[in-house]
Amino acid sequence: MTAPRAEHEYHERVARAVAAIVADPLAEHRLEDLARLAHFSPFHFHRIYRSVVGETVSATVRRVRLALATRLLTRGDQSITEVALTVGYESPQAFTRAFGQFAGQSPRKFQQQLRTAILDPVPMPCDPDPGAPPSVRIVERRTQxxxxxxxxxxxSTIPHTHRRLRSHVGNRTVSDWFGISCGDPEARPDFRYYVAAMSPDPWALGDTEVELLDIPGGLYAAHTLAGPYTRINAAVHALYAHWLPGSGYEPDDRPTLEHYLNSPRQVAPAALRTDLLIPIRMAR
Structure with missing residues (x-):
């Protein structure tokens, strides 16, 4: 078996274990059970898992449970104490500390920021006060x-795909980095996600793993998210569920974009900025 093929098989086997954690975040997830699912010896599994995913099994479980907490907090029908207990914390204090490390702010501030930045009504383009910048703005992008x-x-393994793309990029110049979501993540297997780089430099024709795609042009609803990437899913959900219905627009059949405006290699998680771009058209 060639090295690239063996590496791909390792990734697929470890992905089964990660998928089991994501499917049931609140289960016990014993190391022996996950190793059996991935067809690895329990003796070697944890080391292999950490080398592929970039973190320990316990760190993945903790992160997936806290990601579940962001969705529960976004819904807003449970108190912070109830959310803490739901995701496996014995006290709201322990949950608040863990959530602060995960999301860069307390659970209460997370809820408040989502509501004031996204869920509250925002001015339409024809609003009489154009001087007040809305939290969601309408932009037109060209095809790129x-x-x-x-x-x-x-x-939860998307960071690994980003690292793989960076290894393909090498010393080439990159002007922008993107995440591209094609379809509804709840509607697998139709859903596809890409990490992408915009580069003016030539790429080797033999690099068959990397695809040349076009990001479609057109109208997008843009919201600049401040803080860690762990907030992205909750913010995108809020845009679709709460901002879009009252906006005068409807979703278009183009990918949803994450445009990374800076890098976790250069700034702290709280200083990260990501443009979330929802493809739209005027409502009929």
Whole structure:
């Protein structure tokens, strides 16, 4: 078996374990059970898992449970104490500390920021006060070609796909980095996710893993998210569920975009900025 094929098989086997954690975040997830699912010896599994995913099994479980907490907090029908107990914390204090490390702010502030930045009504383009910048703005983008790597596996392993694309990029110049969501993540297997780089430099024709895609042009609803990438899913859900219905627009059949405006390699998680771009058209 060639090295690239063996590496791909390792990733697929580890992805089964990650998928099991994501499917049932509140289960016990014993190391022996996950190793059996991935067809690895329990003796070697944890080391292999950490090398592929970039973190320990316990860190993945903790992160997936806290990601579940962001969805529960976004819904707003449970108190912070109830959310803490639901995701496996014995006290709201312990949950608040863990959530602060995960999301860069307390659970209460997370709820308040989502509501004031996204869920509250925002001015339409014809609003009489154009001087007040809305939290969601309407932009028109031109079609842009990008080099993209398709992500396989659960969302929690997306950072690994980013690292793989960076290894393909090498010393080439990159002007922008994107995440591209094609379809509804709840409607698998139709859903596809890509990490993408916009680069003016030439790429080797033999690099078959990397695809040349076009990011479609057109109208987008843009919201600049402040803080860690762990907030992205909750913010996108809030845009679709709460902002879009009252906006005068409807979703278009183009990918949803994450445009990374800076890098976790250069700034702290709280200083990260990501443009979330929802494809739209005027409502009929």
């Amino acid at each position: 070609p990008v080099h993209a790597l398709r992500h396989h596996g659960p969302f």
